[in-house]
Amino acid sequence: MSQLTNLELTVLGIVWKKAPITAYRVRKEFITSPSTHFSGSAGSIYPLMERLTEQGLLESKSGKRGKRSHLSYGITDKGKAVLEEWLDPPLPEKSAAITFYPIRTRMYFLGLLPPERRIAFVDDALSMLSEEIREVKAFCDEYREQGEQYSELAMESGLYFLQSQVRWLKKVRERLTDPGLSR
Amino acid sequence: MSQLTNLELTVLGIVWKKAPITAYRVRKEFITSPSTHFSGSAGSIYPLMERLTEQGLLESKSGKRGKRSHLSYGITDKGKAVLEEWLDPPLPEKSAAITFYPIRTRMYFLGLLPPERRIAFVDDALSMLSEEIREVKAFCDEYREQGEQYSELAMESGLYFLQSQVRWLKKVRERLTDPGLSR
DNA sequence: TAAGGCATGTAAGACGTTACATGATTAC
């Protein structure tokens, strides 16, 4: 059995949680998510869910709503076993490694900008973070109201992350307004 | 001019900082980095640096060391301009969005595991984070010693991130050992 | 009745990965 990708495993998890669910609804989960890592494009989701079905990890039933038919997916026992194995510790190597973050990556090279623009950069980043934090908090609240406790916890991970970046950027800002930083 | 990818822009930045530098050394930067987002594989870096050279963003000089010849790269004025435009605010949309993080993703579905395994998961994640924090701190120290102040700041972003995840997981752990959390 | 959301797909392409391949140089 070929190794499943993160996207495939995530879809498997979504189906486990939300079954019965259509591919369209799965896409929506990605599209509305505050994480932009996966686009949830049709070109990725539809073939992927077919693939998982062929592998016996998902099962589909065709339903109807008026004249319009659609495929509802559920997870199979085999799918559940695969998902559980993915979740069960130990985590694979490097699972805790720091991620790619556009703001951090730019920071490496910030010395290229003229000094005023460096401060402008930090301020811009801080305001984007505030916006993001608002959005993620709204998701946390929504999950809490729905009693989706693990989703709420997961979303709080993102919140903690964003807040940590705010603290970091405030520190950066202080350093930049101090003298003694060149290059 | 086609939009450059994050990898291309990052390479551009590395060359700006470290010129003259060989493709091999650029690869090393990725391979030794605590971020695993880019592998720094030969198949990505060599063609990429050729591409950037063709586009006039990098320039290469062939050098020699004994019998062995190699290409040393530097950044052109055009390359510097592109890099500066990338850095200069405003940041593109979604630059602050939360990233994909394997531990967080799994958290959504943790309810699938039997209760004891959930705690084991959190403990495993915490120990991986500790290890990662040690590594990132070492990088911070190294950059500080070398006077690479922006690299140090950038690495501190990662440190803040990891520490925020530790706090998050400790909170998760408390909730899991408390009663009243199901599904 | 028109716009927007629901629902399903296909095609072309870019990007990056793994794996393979070669040979010189340096350090032990």
Add this chain to the structure above:
DNA sequence: GTAATCATGTAACGTCTTACATGCCTTA
């Protein structure tokens, strides 16, 4: 001498993306 590192590449592959395409259903 031999192992590790330096250095440069190529080939096949998979995955995901963007863009295109269609048609039904609901609501204003």
